[in-house]
Amino acid sequence: MVPHRGCLQRSQETLVKFICKNLGNMAEEGASISPGAVERETCELTDVSVMEENEKSSRSNETQIETDESGADVYRYIKDDLFTSEIYKIEIQNLPKFVSFSDLRKFLSRNNLVPHKIKLFGKKPFAFVTFKEEKDRDQAMEVLQGQVWKNRNLHVRLAKPKADPIAKKRKQGGIEDDDHEPKLPVPVEVLDRSLSEQIADVVTPLWNIPYEEQLKKKEQNVLQVLGILTTEIGAHNRAFVPWVFQQKKMYGGTCCPLEGVMPSPVLTEYRNKCEFLIGVGANGEDKTVGWRLGKYKGGSCAVVEAFDTVHIPAKTKEVVKAFQKYIRSSPYSVYSPETYEGHWKQLTVRISRTKQVMAIIYFNPQKLTKPEIAELQSELAKYFTEGDGKDCGVTSLYFAEEGQRKSPNLEDLPLDHVHGDKYLYEDLLGLHFRISPHAFFQVNTLAAEVLYSAVGDWANLNQDSTVLDVCCGTGTIGLSLAKNVKKIIGIEMCQEAIEDAKVNAKRNGLSNVEFLCGKAEDLFPTVINSITSQNLVAIVDPPRAGLHSRVVLAIRRAEHLKRLIYVACNARAAMNNFVDLCRASSHRVKGSPFRPVKALAVDLFPQTMYYELLILFERVE
Structure with missing residues (x-):
């Protein structure tokens, strides 16, 4: 096979990276979306599918926030008191040809720059880079402006924030005002399937595949990853090339043996921590606790209940049902990621094998006073100890006011302990562990x-x-x-x-x-x-x-x-x-x-x- 003429102009290392990138994309096919990953935060307002619009928006130093012709403010989200890195955004132009995302990330790291997001575009590469703080953005502007990287003089300037995807779609007439859903045809195969099946495909895409086949799929995925690593090692360490060649012969094309995929002892109801969004249901039911069926940038905020998903424990589902019942009877509305109005945002449930249940409620206070928030917390505590929520067995209740969040991480948000124990306790390998609300545990x-x-x-x-x-x-x-x-x-x-x-x-x-x-x-x-x-x-x-x-x-x-x-x-x-x-x-x-x-x-x-x-x-x- 004769290589493409453009490929011949690349160095061996760049060509290897180009091949590995394509293999990596193959390895990622079929990746699922975890409950936590479907949450849409204001810092994730990116619509990278239309490169031309990105290029157009990047070619202006204009910083004034505009309101579009329809009256919808596509930049409203940067005015609210919520974290978004879009206001600390720069554009880097004149990047080296054939530069990869990995190259750019390492280059920024070598310059002691810590970006929040990196988006790389175009045949003549340019990049959008956002930072968590103004000082980090200003440091990047100072360090990178005029710096020579691979014989290219970099040009850096401030970039406009990304327009809100739903507000932009509304401006373009792609969303009805009454139901906020896209005017897009729904495939027949989707209409023929229940919402529970559709949401199962999102969060547990292998739910209807026999477990042995699931393990085989994962083994193939791991072998692809090891194949990429094998190629990368040879490209970045010539002294290892003979060793790599020998290893590939011994282990079927990989740099080391794969000792298999060890199965989970439990196949269903295994998650001890689940994060649920709160929104308008896909069936029109208001104040629904579950997961998004689609992505925000696709124009949908519809939430589907999680009661039929196989990986969620029955005890967790009881808590979700009880909490959903409570908020549907409360006077407070669900939080809208489009308008930034409303209150109820998210529910996190953690359970342990020692029969403890921790619930963390995320709530945007908007203009509610401290006494009103305290009264709401008291009502929630009473509901889960004396009311209809008593039977679900919540032993630890926390409440988080998310209106003042200055970080993309929920773990940085202070919590109010409302009721019960402050911790969960779990047994693992003969040891006894205490677990705080924000602490990581598998x-x-x-x-x-x-x-x-x-x-x-x-x-x-x-x-x-x-x-x-x-x-x-x-x-x-x-x-x-x-x-x-x-x-x-x-x-x-x-x-x-x-x-x-x-x-x-x-x-x-x-x-x-x-x-x-x-x-x-x-x-x-x-x-x-x-x-x-x-x-x-x-x-x-x-x-x-x-x-x-x-x-x-x-x-x-x-x-x-x-x-x-x-x-x-x-x-x-x-x-x-x-x-x-x-x-x-x-x-x-x-x-x-x-x-x-x-x-x-x-x-x-x-x-x-x-x-x-x-x-x-x-x-x-």
């Missing part, structure tokens, strides 16, 4: 035991071992290993989770543990340099976006760290971390590289395409 407890047992087996620990548990949450991984090692050091940025971890260590009689609160990129370099143990193992379990590049660089520099177990909930998002661990040493990446030794997937999310991926990396001597 959503499938039984499958988490399988995952953490595999981590312990791979770590190859003894009484002289020191374990660095990065992104440790409530301390689950580290504490489960503590009896077999000399020292556990956990790092976590959530203050609530760190407090839980310290309490959990005491509750379980473990004294050889230390938990530190802060960002991993700030703490890890200092912590790892202070450890003199030659029997050191690092276990990292970061959020979906992966580890900060500074953490990976610190890992590479710490030559006494020989073994690393990476727990990835989104392997594609973590690919840059994997590659940086294995790439050749350079002026920027110091220290000997790692190589993947083996991989294992654990199915924590039956009925979806998600899974947890473990990769054991060992340093090359």
Whole structure:
């Protein structure tokens, strides 16, 4: 086959990235949408499907907010007191040809810039980059303006916020004023299916596929990811090319063996944490608690009840039904993400195997007074203790006023403890854990035991071992290993989770543990340099976006760290971390590289395409 003429002009590394990008897209086919992911926040107002409109909007330095001809303010959302990074937005022009999203993200990281969102467009690449704060945006303007990157002088300027998708559709006549739904033809196959089936396809797309087939699909997905990693390793470390070639022959095209996909012990009703939106139902029923059937940028805010979905526990559904009954009788309306009016926004339900139930209610106070909010909280407490909601067994009730949120993360929102216990308590691998409302805990407890047992087996620990548990949450991984090692050091940025971890260590009689609160990129370099143990193992379990590049660089520099177990909930998002661990040493990446030794997937999310991926990396001597 003769390569395309344009491809011949690219470097070998760029060509490999181009191929891997296409393979990565294949790997993502069929990915499900989790309950939390369907929430539409004001910071996600992006409609990237029409590139021409993006280019037009980017070609103006105009900062005045306009009202369109129909009277709908397509920029109203930036005036409200809610977080949106769209007001701290820049456009970067004259980017290098063939630059990828990964290239741009790494370039910004090297310049000590921390963007909130990056959108890359066009044959002559330009990018929109947003930041969480004005000072971060101004720093980016100063640092990037005129900087030379790959022989290109960058041009940077302020960019207009993105227009609200629904307001824009209304302006274009695509939405009826009476029902706020798009004037689009509905496919016959959709009309023939019930709403419960449609929402099941959104949140649990594999719900009607036999479980053995689900596992096979996930295995193929993991093999695609490992295939991408294999190609990337060869492209970024020429010294590894003979090793890569040998590994591919041994393991069917991948850089390390895949030890299978371990099944979940429970296939239904496994989620111990669920997040539900509150809105107008797809069937016209007001004040519905569930999930969105479509995306906000597609012009729909309709919510479908979750009562028939297979991954939600019966106890959680009881809480949802009781809460829905309450809000339907209350005088307060649901919050509208289009008009920013209304009150009821979201319900989060957490349960434990110890029969505890925590409910967190998110409410926009609008112009309600403090006494009115206090009265509402009192009514809710009475409803769940004495009223019709008593039977659903809520043992812990929290209330959050979301009107003043300055961050995209719900975890940054202060909570009012309204009733009952302040914490959940859960048993895992023979240990007893306290869990705060915002603290991370794996959503499938039984499958988490399988995952953490595999981590312990791979770590190859003894009484002289020191374990660095990065992104440790409530301390689950580290504490489960503590009896077999000399020292556990956990790092976590959530203050609530760190407090839980310290309490959990005491509750379980473990004294050889230390938990530190802060960002991993700030703490890890200092912590790892202070450890003199030659029997050191690092276990990292970061959020979906992966580890900060500074953490990976610190890992590479710490030559006494020989073994690393990476727990990835989104392997594609973590690919840059994997590659940086294995790439050749350079002026920027110091220290000997790692190589993947083996991989294992654990199915924590039956009925979806998600899974947890473990990769054991060992340093090359």
